[in-house]
Amino acid sequence: MSDEKLYSIISAPDITIHVLRVDGVDAGYFELEWKVSSAPESLFVENVEVSYFGLMPQFIGQRIGPWFLNQALKLIRQKQPKARIWVHTCSWDHPKAYDTYVKAGFKWYKEEVEPIVIPEWFSKTLEGGQRPESSS
Numbered sequence: 001m002s003d004e005k006l007y008s009i010i011s012a013p014d015i016t017i018h019v020l021r022v023d024g025v026d027a028g029y030f031e032l033e034w035k036v037s038s039a040p041e042s043l044f045v046e047n048v049e050v051s052y053f054g055l056m057p058q059f060i061g062q063r064i065g066p067w068f069l070n071q072a073l074k075l076i077r078q079k080q081p082k083a084r085i086w087v088h089t090c091s092w093d094h095p096k097a098y099d100t101y102v103k104a105g106f107k108w109y110k111e112e113v114e115p116i117v118i119p120e121w122f123s124k125t126l127e128g129g130q131r132p133e134s135s136s
Contacts, residue, residue, distance in 0.1 A: 001062055002109075003127070005048040009070060010031075013036065014033055014034045014036075015031060015032070015033055015051075016032045016034070017029060017030075017031045018030050018032070018071075018072070018075070019070055020055075020064070020071075022059065026056060027055060027056055027059040027064065028053075028054055028055035028056060028059060028064065028068055029052070029053075030050060030052060030054075030068070030069075030072045031050075031051040031052040031053075031077065032048055032050060032054040032075075033048070033049040033051045033070070034046055034048055034079075035047040035048065035049065045081045046080045046084075047084045047085075047086065048071055048080060048083045048085050048086075049085075049087065049088075050072060050085065053068075053069060053072065053087065054094075055068070056088070057071075059121070060094060062104075065094075065096070066100050066103065066104065069100060069101070070102050070104065071102075071103065072105060073085065073105075076120070077086070080106065086106075086109070087101055088106070089101065099128060115127075
């Protein structure tokens with residue numbers, strides 16, 4: 001993805017990004033997507049998706065994740081008290097992610113299997129190789 005494309009996504013008015021710093025070090029972040037409900041019969045003024053939520057590896061296992069997720073939920077409730085809040089999980093999430101979401105009050109809604117295409121350079125990175133330099 002080009003820098004321009006990334007900038008257009010993260011600078012959209014319905015996207016907010018929040019970074020956690022611990023002693024001046026980036027420890028994690030979450031991205032919220034504020035979605036206005038278009039259904040007239042909807043009980044919710046807005047839907048808010050926790051699009052991305054994560055911690056840097058060196059901060060995992062310190063009980064920061066549940067606290068940080070709680071901060072995200074407090075922020076949402078302050079801005080939109082009646083919002084429906086949802087999150088997608090995937091098999092690449094940390095093994096404790098799902099339990100953390102459940103403890104925060106999320107409920108399982110449905111399960112979908114979505115195949116993904118992993119770029120060859122990423123597969124090699126996972127196997128311990130290096131990402132090739134860009135030729136562009």
